Amino acid sequence: MAACEVCGNDYDMTFEIHAQGAVHTFDSFECAITRMAPICEHCGCRIIGHGVEADRKWFCGAHCARSMGASEIVDRVMA
Structure with missing residues (x-):
């Protein structure tokens, strides 16, 4: 064991x-x-999915990344 x-x-x-x-x-x-699991730099939750990286920081999603100034991160691309 x-x-x-x-x-x-x-x-x-x-x-x-x-x-x-x-x-x-x-x-x-x-x-x-x-x-x-990494911890989101904005909300503090554990990132279990893919997450996003901006400026060498990890976020759980685009909303949290944008909240910390990463304006180029989007949830989806419009066609």
């Missing part, structure tokens, strides 16, 4: 995530998200 690096649960069904040269062990997606 292996212990989750977030909550410490010693569990027989942990899983590993390999990212940026490191190996992380978790017992749930909740713990994996808590440790690995």
Whole structure:
């Protein structure tokens, strides 16, 4: 068994995530998200989807990016 690096649960069904040269062990997606998901620079929520990046900062979506001055970010392109 292996212990989750977030909550410490010693569990027989942990899983590993390999990212940026490191190996992380978790017992749930909740713990994996808590440790690995970036945080929106504007609203503070965990970015679980794609998110957007502007000026080397991460945002959960275009609204939050625009709220912090990234006026070029849009939710969709009009045809």
